Amino acid sequence: MDFGSSPITFSLIALNVIFSLIGFSNHAFIDKTTMWPYLIKRDKQYYRFITSGFIHADWLHLGFNMFSFYFFGKAIEYYFSQYGLGGNISYLALYFFGLIIADIPSYIKHQDDYNYRALGASGAVSAVIFACILFQPWGTILIYFIPMPFIVFAFIYLAYCIYMSKKNIGFVNHDAHLWGSLFGLAYTFLLIALKAPDMLPGIMDQLSHPHFGR
Numbered sequence: 001m002d003f004g005s006s007p008i009t010f011s012l013i014a015l016n017v018i019f020s021l022i023g024f025s026n027h028a029f030i031d032k033t034t035m036w037p038y039l040i041k042r043d044k045q046y047y048r049f050i051t052s053g054f055i056h057a058d059w060l061h062l063g064f065n066m067f068s069f070y071f072f073g074k075a076i077e078y079y080f081s082q083y084g085l086g087g088n089i090s091y092l093a094l095y096f097f098g099l100i101i102a103d104i105p106s107y108i109k110h111q112d113d114y115n116y117r118a119l120g121a122s123g124a125v126s127a128v129i130f131a132c133i134l135f136q137p138w139g140t141i142l143i144y145f146i147p148m149p150f151i152v153f154a155f156i157y158l159a160y161c162i163y164m165s166k167k168n169i170g171f172v173n174h175d176a177h178l179w180g181s182l183f184g185l186a187y188t189f190l191l192i193a194l195k196a197p198d199m200l201p202g203i204m205d206q207l208s209h210p211h212f213g214r
Contacts, residue, residue, distance in 0.1 A: 008088050009073035012095065013066050016121055019054040020062045023119075030055060035103055035118040035173075037111040049107075053099035053121045065121045072129045079135050085195050094187055098127030102180035106173055123176040127184030130154060134188050134203055138210050149210065157181065 023030045035052035039045050056062035076094070081087045102123025110116035132139075137151040158181060192199050 006074040006077045008091055009070065009077050012073070013070060016054050016056070016062065016066055016069075019051075020056040023055040024058070030119070033119075035106070037107045037109075037116060038114045040107060041111040049100045049103055050096065052103070052119045053124055055119045056121070057119060061120055065125050068129060069121070069125045072125075072132050075135070076128050076131050079132075080191075083192075083196055083199065085191050090191055094127055094131060094184065095124045097187065098124040098180045098183055101183045102126065102176040102178075103173075105175045105179055109175070118173040118176065120173070120176075122173065123180035123183075126177045126180030127187070130181040130184035131188040133185060134192065137206050151207070154181070 033051035033055055035048055040048055077091050080091045133151055133154055139150045140147045141150055
C-alpha cells in the first residue's frame, strides 16, 4: 500500500480502526461517542454526529466499511485532485458532511427515543461510493461473483435502503446509507458544475453510452 498516493484515505481508515478497536472493549467510550439522538437534543451533544462515524459495532461492520472505503476513497481522492475539484479539502468535506447529513433524518425521527443509538461510517462511505458514479458509471463490480455495472448496483442499493428503512429491519441505520448516497451524488455533481463544468458533457455522454467492463 502506498500511503503517499492516498494519504487522506489511509488516515481516515486508520482513525476508524483505532477508535473502533477502543470501542470494542470499552462500553463507556461507545456511550460517549455513539449517535444518540435523545442526548444530542437534550444535552446539545452535537459532536456525536462526527464521533459516531469513527466507531463500529464489530469486526465485520468495520471490515465491510473500510474495505469498501479503501477502493472508492482512493479513487475519489485521485479524481478530486487530478480534475481540479478542490483536492483534499473537497474530499474531506464530502466525507464529513456525508457523516453529518446522513444522520440528520435519523436524528429527527428518533430524537425522543431514549433507546435508539447508531454508529458506523456508513453515511460517509456511501457518499464516497456514490460520488464515483459520476466518474465511472459503467465500471463493473462483482456482487457474489456476478458482474454488475456500477450504476445498476447503485439504483438497486438505493431501492434496498428505502425498503429496509420503511420495514425498520435490523439495527443498521439504513437511512444513513440512503441519505449518504444521495448526498454523495448531489455534492459531487455540484462540485463538478462549479469547478469543472467542461466535464459535464463527458459525464452525460458516459451515462448515455454504456461501456461495460471498464
